[in-house]
Amino acid sequence: MTCSHAPAPPTQHRAGHLRWMFLTWCADCDWPEIQAFVATGHGNAKSEGINRMIKLAARAAHGFRNSTNQRLRTRCVTIRRARGHLHPA
Known part of the structure; x- marks a missing residue:
């Protein structure tokens, strides 16, 4: 129909x-x-995709209290080779 x-x-x-x-x-x-x-x-599709991943990580963490942890988590989400190799300063 x-x-x-x-x-x-x-x-x-x-x-x-x-x-x-x-x-x-x-x-x-x-x-x-x-x-x-x-x-x-x-275009700017790559940067828009990275920004989206960062916002999703922040939402999943319900905000960050420590700026060092925020940078580390953002880096882990956006750079695959960095996963598991980052240590807080």
Whole structure:
């Protein structure tokens, strides 16, 4: 049973045209972040992912009382090779 109000999916040609229109708009816009992404192909996804992991670690610990432990736990969460090798100063 299909809904009569749902739009039909776009054809492959239409989807390609809409993508081209969006990328053209991105290249022509005045936002420096979008222009940098179009020019370099690099975004901030990696830093956003690391920030998310840090916030989740802080939530799991219900806050940190000791700044040294906070740095160590953050480092353990974000750098795999550091796990098990960190010692408080």
